[in-house]
Amino acid sequence: MRFVLVLMLCAGCSPALMKTRGAEDPMIYDRARVERADRVAIFIPGALSSIAVFKETADWEDEGFARAFYRYPGLDGLPVDHRLDPATAAAEVAAFANTLEASEVTLVGYSTGALIALQAAPRIDPSHHVRVAAMSPAVEHAGGLRTILRGARDMGRAMVATRSVAKAKVWPRFWAGLLFGPDALEAPTPSPELQAAVVAGSKISTPLSTQTAIAHTLALPGWRLPDDLDLTGIPVSFFIGLNDPVFSTLQTTDFSRKIGGVPILGYPGQGHLLFFTRPDVFDDIKDFALGRPPRLR
Known part of the structure; x- marks a missing residue:
């Protein structure tokens, strides 16, 4: 434990990890498709996760969605020249959304990405119809x-x-x-x-360097949503495994209450990695994005 603490302190002193923004644009997308789309879905992975967790969403384009992805340092082509800062990430996601001509913007966040999506949503211009789908959402302070x-x-x-x-x-x-x-x-x-x-x-676990791992997690233990977070008028839904060993159903339910009583769609017998064990979760999230009622299975 002492070694881990020393390692984190050393990493925190690294010039690269003192920065909260990198030199490259963290967003990756098909510019032409996004520019002409009336619906855009912005996908935000969890800490230590690649955008590959959203690979099962390609068929969203059949429903008229253009897809964009937010990347983290050290993964998906980004260098480790900064650290993940949730508030900065939320600002970058919102800034990108505010450049869009689309009338509908859906933020899909997995784990830590769900908290970023929640923080970004109120910063998006209300001329866009914004929804937030949180899959296996992290809770504040990384669960403590x-x-x-x-x-x-x-x-x-x-x-x-x-x-x-x-x-x-x-x-x-x-x-x-x-x-x-x-x-x-x-x-x-x-x-x-x-x-x-x-x-x-x-096999879905991506090998990470120590610096990348610390860049992703350094800010999470102390992170909480702002007290003035206002999600009024923004549809939000949680999609969780009812056996999630990372963030328990009780923790998620408590968190839902804190932000206004978010509806929760639970999957029996499932853990934290719904994108792998229940890829049909993306069909349910797509239905939510389109304003459809949940499917019965």
Whole structure:
């Protein structure tokens, strides 16, 4: 733990990580498509995540959406010449949205990206009809002590279940919990289906340098939404796995109440990585963006 703290302090002193804006535009999009679209969806990944988490949204273009993506330092072609600062990211997302001719703008945020979307939405000109879809949304202070303790507990459960401390054995079992929740983490003998999902799921993890990882997470423990955040008139909906081991349903429900009682669509038996385990979540989010009622499955 001391080593981690020292590492973070050193990283915080790095000139690159003192900056909150990089030299390159964090937005990536098809300019011609965006300029002529009446509907634009802006996708914001979670900390430590690539925009690849949104790869299942290509069919949104069939519904008239142009897609744009916000990138983080060290991923998707951006250098690590700055750190993720949520307030700066929200300002950049809003500034981009305010250049659009589109009448409808939907912000789709995953995990940390959901908080950025919430903070950006009120800064977008009301001439745009803005919606916010939050998938597996982070909560303030990155979940704080409760999330830290739950992560440590789950790692301990993975060690007990595998009777090992070897990363090669423990990490796949920990992934099972991340994908599907504690039941999967503690299964005495994982089913072939679960084993296949864990193997496939582990491949979506993007290797990160230490500097990139710290650039993404440095600001999160102290981050909270501004007290004057006003989402009046902006439709917001949460899409969560009901077994999410990162941000619990209780934490998410409490957070929903804090920002005005956001509707929550929950997926039984699912963890934090809905984009992988339930890619149909993007159909539900698209329905929300189009003002359609939720589908019954």
